[in-house]
Amino acid sequence: MHFCNHAQGIHTVKELGLVETISIANPLFGCKANSINGINSLWTQQFDYLIVIDFESTCWEGEQGGWKQPEIIEFPAVLLNVHTGQLEQEFQQYVCPIENQKLSEFCKSLTGITQQQVDDGVPLSTCLLLFSRWINTIKQNTNMIFHGNSTQKSENERLCTFVTWSDWDLATCLHNECRRKQISKLDILNQWVDLRATYKQLYNRRPQGLRGALSELGINFEGREHSGLCDARNTAHLAWRMVQDGGVLKITTNINTTSARYGSSLFEHPFPQHLPSFREAPNNNCAQGAKGLTMTKIAKLPQTAENIRKVYREAGLPPPIL
Structure with missing residues (x-):
């Protein structure tokens, strides 16, 4: 495990159910x-x-x-x-x-x-x-x-x-x-x-x-x-x-x-400090919804909660809960 950003922190298939389960006998x-x-x-x-x-x-x-x-x-x-x-x-x-x-x-x-x-x-x-x-x-x-x-x-x-x-x-x-x-x-x-x-x-x-x-x-x-x-x-x-x-x-x-006890923001940022940059998606099933947004388009939008939701919707992704 590693911590990301602020601390240093096979090949698989897409068909459901094709995940390897390994049994190990030795204690x-x-x-x-x-x-x-x-x-x-x-x-x-x-x-x-x-x-x-x-x-x-x-x-x-x-x-x-x-x-x-x-x-x-x-x-x-x-x-x-x-x-x-x-x-x-x-x-x-x-x-x-x-x-x-x-x-x-x-x-x-x-x-x-x-x-x-x-x-x-x-x-x-x-x-x-x-x-x-x-x-x-x-x-x-x-x-x-x-x-x-x-x-x-x-x-x-x-x-x-x-x-x-x-x-x-x-x-x-x-x-x-x-x-x-x-x-x-x-x-x-x-x-x-x-x-x-x-x-x-x-x-x-x-x-x-x-x-x-x-x-x-x-x-x-x-x-x-x-x-x-x-x-x-x-x-x-x-x-x-x-x-x-x-x-x-x-x-x-x-x-x-x-x-x-402490409020819902204890473990999370209330919303992203900078809007995400969606690059052209590679040709795979995972990222099909992320096509069509450029950083130039995103950067022109004021960083409000509604604009953040709009960016996600236009990218074909579910908007975050803000």
């Missing part, structure tokens, strides 16, 4: 709880499963991004069995950006994601549909329910929630993009465990990034850093280790309650 580290606290924490965990998410998004080096908003370009998730430490399922989908279709050289170098991969990706709305189907398949196979969906868990049900490294992925990146593009998302994505905050509380120290947190516990980072799927796997490794060390994972963030 993380190949060991069981390594302490009395770890054994006790396995019995006291609220959740039976965790879905770890780590998005990659469009980004720019230094001030090059200006006020451009990040768009998700890789949507990965891994399913962690809290009782065994196994990664049981994985989901990965590349997503084509609409507002800024061409990836910066900085973004390609940081994430390893190519322009071809996002051009061949699916729109975010389609990705969320595919992700929902993946979730439903898991629910059918494991009798899994999500935190907040049921007031009381039956003996046969397995409780699940989401985990991220910091609040950025779900509170800022996905939440703002869905709001900006008027895309519906699953309500279950409105609450999660911030593992970075939980790490700080459990070990009483501030982690130096995900790699630093793993290193402090003697765990090697596996794979490519800033690959969303690799970051999600490593975050799952860390979560399992924290359970072994006696940590009990609990919900740390809820968008609904947080927004009600």
Whole structure:
């Protein structure tokens, strides 16, 4: 995961349902709880499963991004069995950006994601549909329910929630993009465990990034850093280790309650500070609606909320909620 603009932060198909699901048999580290606290924490965990998410998004080096908003370009998730430490399922989908279709050289170098991969990706709305189907398949196979969906868990049900490294992925990146593009998302994505905050509380120290947190516990980072799927796997490794060390994972963030307390603008800009620049769309299904607008035409419009909506409508895109 990375932060965009202000911090540094295969090949897929478009047909619905053609998303690779990977089953993994080996438990993380190949060991069981390594302490009395770890054994006790396995019995006291609220959740039976965790879905770890780590998005990659469009980004720019230094001030090059200006006020451009990040768009998700890789949507990965891994399913962690809290009782065994196994990664049981994985989901990965590349997503084509609409507002800024061409990836910066900085973004390609940081994430390893190519322009071809996002051009061949699916729109975010389609990705969320595919992700929902993946979730439903898991629910059918494991009798899994999500935190907040049921007031009381039956003996046969397995409780699940989401985990991220910091609040950025779900509170800022996905939440703002869905709001900006008027895309519906699953309500279950409105609450999660911030593992970075939980790490700080459990070990009483501030982690130096995900790699630093793993290193402090003697765990090697596996794979490519800033690959969303690799970051999600490593975050799952860390979560399992924290359970072994006696940590009990609990919900740390809820968008609904947080927004009600501090106002709806807590995690978002009220509207874009600069109007978006829509270039001629490449010849793919994702960006067909973005044709026909030039920067010259956009720059002449006063930056009012109504003109921002007009720009989106004329580009064939749903206007943002301002």
